[in-house]
Amino acid sequence: MIELLLVPFLEAAVRTATPLAFAALGELVAERAGVINLGLEGTIIAGCLGGAAGALLGGPALGFAGAALAGMLIASVFALFVVRIGTDQIITGTALTLLGLGITGTVFHVAPAVVGAGQVIPTTGPIAIPGLSAVPILGTALFRQPLATYALYLLVPALAWWMGRTHAGLALRAVGESPEAAAAAGLSPRRIRTVAILFSGLMGGLCGGTLVLAQVGAFNEGMSAGRGFIAIAIVVLGRWTPLGTAGAALVFGGAFALQYLFQSLGSSLPYQLFLALPYVLTLVLLAALRGRAAAPARLGR
Amino acid sequence: MSELALALRDIHKRFGATVALEGARCLVRPGTVHALLGENGAGKTTLMRIAFGMLHADSGTLERDGRAVRFGHERDAIAAGVGMVHQHFMLIPAFTVAENAALGGRGHLDRAATAERIRRIGASTGLAVDADARVRDLPVGAQQRAEILRALMQDARLLILDEPTAVLTPLESDELYGWMRRFTASGGTIVLITHKLREALAVADEVTVLRRGRTMLEGRADEISESALVTAIVGEGAPRAEEAPRGRSSGAAVFTLDGASWADAQGVLRLSPTTLTVRAGEILGVLGVEGAGQRELLRLLAGRLSPTAGLVVRPDRVGFIPEDRLHDAVIPDFSLTENHALAEASRLDRLVPWARHAAATSAILESYDVRTTGPAAIMATLSGGNQQRFVAGRERQRAPQALVAENPTRGLDVRATARVLDAVRDVAAQGGAAVVYSADLDEILAMTQRVVVCFGGRVTDVAPPLDPADRSPYARALLGLGA
Numbered sequence: 001m002i003e004l005l006l007v008p009f010l011e012a013a014v015r016t017a018t019p020l021a022f023a024a025l026g027e028l029v030a031e032r033a034g035v036i037n038l039g040l041e042g043t044i045i046a047g048c049l050g051g052a053a054g055a056l057l058g059g060p061a062l063g064f065a066g067a068a069l070a071g072m073l074i075a076s077v078f079a080l081f082v083v084r085i086g087t088d089q090i091i092t093g094t095a096l097t098l099l100g101l102g103i104t105g106t107v108f109h110v111a112p113a114v115v116g117a118g119q120v121i122p123t124t125g126p127i128a129i130p131g132l133s134a135v136p137i138l139g140t141a142l143f144r145q146p147l148a149t150y151a152l153y154l155l156v157p158a159l160a161w162w163m164g165r166t167h168a169g170l171a172l173r174a175v176g177e178s179p180e181a182a183a184a185a186g187l188s189p190r191r192i193r194t195v196a197i198l199f200s201g202l203m204g205g206l207c208g209g210t211l212v213l214a215q216v217g218a219f220n221e222g223m224s225a226g227r228g229f230i231a232i233a234i235v236v237l238g239r240w241t242p243l244g245t246a247g248a249a250l251v252f253g254g255a256f257a258l259q260y261l262f263q264s265l266g267s268s269l270p271y272q273l274f275l276a277l278p279y280v281l282t283l284v285l286l287a288a289l290r291g292r293a294a295a296p297a298r299l300g301r
Numbered sequence: 302m303s304e305l306a307l308a309l310r311d312i313h314k315r316f317g318a319t320v321a322l323e324g325a326r327c328l329v330r331p332g333t334v335h336a337l338l339g340e341n342g343a344g345k346t347t348l349m350r351i352a353f354g355m356l357h358a359d360s361g362t363l364e365r366d367g368r369a370v371r372f373g374h375e376r377d378a379i380a381a382g383v384g385m386v387h388q389h390f391m392l393i394p395a396f397t398v399a400e401n402a403a404l405g406g407r408g409h410l411d412r413a414a415t416a417e418r419i420r421r422i423g424a425s426t427g428l429a430v431d432a433d434a435r436v437r438d439l440p441v442g443a444q445q446r447a448e449i450l451r452a453l454m455q456d457a458r459l460l461i462l463d464e465p466t467a468v469l470t471p472l473e474s475d476e477l478y479g480w481m482r483r484f485t486a487s488g489g490t491i492v493l494i495t496h497k498l499r500e501a502l503a504v505a506d507e508v509t510v511l512r513r514g515r516t517m518l519e520g521r522a523d524e525i526s527e528s529a530l531v532t533a534i535v536g537e538g539a540p541r542a543e544e545a546p547r548g549r550s551s552g553a554a555v556f557t558l559d560g561a562s563w564a565d566a567q568g569v570l571r572l573s574p575t576t577l578t579v580r581a582g583e584i585l586g587v588l589g590v591e592g593a594g595q596r597e598l599l600r601l602l603a604g605r606l607s608p609t610a611g612l613v614v615r616p617d618r619v620g621f622i623p624e625d626r627l628h629d630a631v632i633p634d635f636s637l638t639e640n641h642a643l644a645e646a647s648r649l650d651r652l653v654p655w656a657r658h659a660a661a662t663s664a665i666l667e668s669y670d671v672r673t674t675g676p677a678a679i680m681a682t683l684s685g686g687n688q689q690r691f692v693a694g695r696e697r698q699r700a701p702q703a704l705v706a707e708n709p710t711r712g713l714d715v716r717a718t719a720r721v722l723d724a725v726r727d728v729a730a731q732g733g734a735a736v737v738y739s740a741d742l743d744e745i746l747a748m749t750q751r752v753v754v755c756f757g758g759r760v761t762d763v764a765p766p767l768d769p770a771d772r773s774p775y776a777r778a779l780l781g782l783g784a
Contacts, residue, residue, distance in 0.1 A: 165409060167404075181401075
């Protein structure tokens with residue numbers, strides 16, 4: 001009986017956490033360079049659109065490429081304004097989120113064929129890894145997932161190693177702590193910030209691509225549903241480390257999955273209470289973890 | 302004769318309307334400690350930032366080891382074997398010493414190897430520092446050693462040290478001097494930016510003196526007399542006819558410091574225990590180079606700081622003209638009337654009497670010769686001199702009996718300077734007490750009865766010399782040479 005509930009719950013937790021982890025890891029890199037990218041929500045929805053359009057043209061592979069490209073396009077505008085022109089990060093990011101939501105919504109209404117409204121979008125299904133997926137309880141959750149999830153299994157340790165063990169990772173963290181010190185050491189803070197922002201755009205785009213191509217199988221207006229902002233909270237909960245961020249994404253995936261679980265149990269409580277769960281969790285965890293600040297010293301400036 | 306390690310010739314540099322360097326020259330021979338001397342704002346740091354690629358000269362030439370070079374960025378200078386230890390350290394507090402040292406490298410980051418290299422260089426130079434310690438946990442002396450080590454790890458053979466002993470204890474300073482001599486003995490070159498004359502004479506082989514962006518004196522340290530250096534640093538300063546009479550006032554005490562001291566949040570003592578009385582009818586002059594404690598002294602008197610130990614007795618209302626008026630005295634986007642009302646912004650018990658503030662503002666515009674369209678003008682639209690006259694007038698109006706002025710004529714032209722100084726004189730003339738700090742020795746001597754000098758956080762009363770034209774006692778105290 002327990003297994004009957006637990007296995008679908010864990011599977012849903014990992015599945016829901018996957019797009020969140022993509023977006024959060026991208027945001028993590030930007031924030032370690034001192035950039036808070038509130039345009040993340042906009043890059044995610046752009047990624048959704050790019051993913052749907054690409055997949056219609058050439059299947060899931062082109063879909064992911066389109067998602068990444070669309071995310072980077074939004075991010076490059078953000079980089080242009082924030083790094084080159086020197087506008088305020090918060091305001092620019094908010095504007096790009098609104099712009100991303102607006103443009104994708106407009107395309108959805110004006111040219112529904114582009115995003116495949118009413119059509120079947122080619123998607124990637126779960127791939128079971130032989131052997132590992134047969135492990136009781138955790139096997140299905142961890143190893144019967146779409147390809148995107150497996151990509152994260154490789155990316156998270158790689159990012160942790162890169163940030164901690166390479167000069168490039170050190171340079172990234174230095175820019176978030178003190179651009180002046182980084183410049184004095186011969187680095188170019190502007191170039192590093194630009195690359196970090198583009199990476200966050202790439203990852204935000206892939207978050208949107210995963211949503212469309214590995215989960216929903218369709219594009220809908222506003223389907224990013226606040227994931228960009230949740231991803232920013234995940235980075236905070238993850239204490240600005242790759243492993244912590246991946247863990248925090250999993251916690252949020254769990255909160256979403258719990259909501260499906262309660263609904264499927266036919267609880268008499270209003271379902272809106274469960275919908276609120278991930279957001280209540282954000283507030284509770286932020287309060288519980290307060291004071292242990294590990295934020296980059298020059299975040300947002 | 303060997304080629305020069307570093308040669309800066311005919312360097313000009315302006316920041317907006319301010320001329321920082323006007324044909325400055327600095328020629329540094331290899332294997333020497335070269336002291337770059339001068340007052341605040343003489344252009345020492347600007348000149349060396351140009352040598353390090355942080356700033357670009359408007360005109361002039363730069364040579365490294367006899368070859369003409371152009372440093373567009375710090376990394377160009379680093380590649381040419383030049384390192385700089387800044388007055389405000391360029392270390393990242395959240396990083397370890399090893400991480401800071403590795404910054405700017407490429408490829409794989411081998412922490413163990415970096416830490417080992419720091420230990421090795423530390424052992425061979427005597428600059429020991431814990432490679433795995435976070436910089437924010439280290440005392441300033443160790444932070445400085447870490448910064449020097451970082452430059453050495455980047456293979457710097459010419460090291461620019463900007464006021465390195467400002468943050469060090471005497472013992473740490475001696476260790477640093479020892480290392481400097483060893484470094485130059487092994488073929489390295491050091492440029493030592495300092496305003497401490499004794500330090501320069503003790504450790505330097507050669508000296509360049511800058512004054513107002515020009516090179517005033519250069520030569521071997523053992524061939525230049527101390528008095529020639531002092532003259533080159535502070536200028537001749539022809540005695541002025543209108544100089545104020547020296548001596549003490551016998552009026553009632555207006556300000557009294559009784560063993561008052563101030564330490565910052567890190568517990569560093571910025572102002573040593575000071576006992577001082579300023580009496581009615583008196584103007585006390587304060588001298589000091591940057592960071593010598595005058596900033597804290599003035600703020601204790603003005604009530605902007607509370608003493609961490611000891612006692613400060615001062616009137617309820619003290620006018621204060623801070624050095625940075627745009628940050629500390631006015632709100633640039635507010636109108637003059639609004640800025641006038643700010644002085645009473647802490648009163649929350651009633652509505653703001655705008656009509657009264659507008660009338661008072663008009664009175665200031667009239668009597669302090671503030672040239673603008675009227676009380677409704679926005680502060681930011683006024684010139685610096687007009688802003689400062691407004692601040693002087695407002696503070697005089699607010700507290701007629703006590704005024705503290707911090708470098709009140711900085712950046713002002715002759716006319717504005719005269720009006721602001723009149724405001725200070727008026728206080729004493731009307732039976733109040735004024736304290737004024739200025740970077741300009743002549744200005745202080747011209748208007749004050751009594752002078753104290755800050756050096757290293759200590760306040761020293763300087764007895765007036767027998768010959769009123771003799772500036773050397775003040776200059777010596779300013780440069781830390783004692784009376």
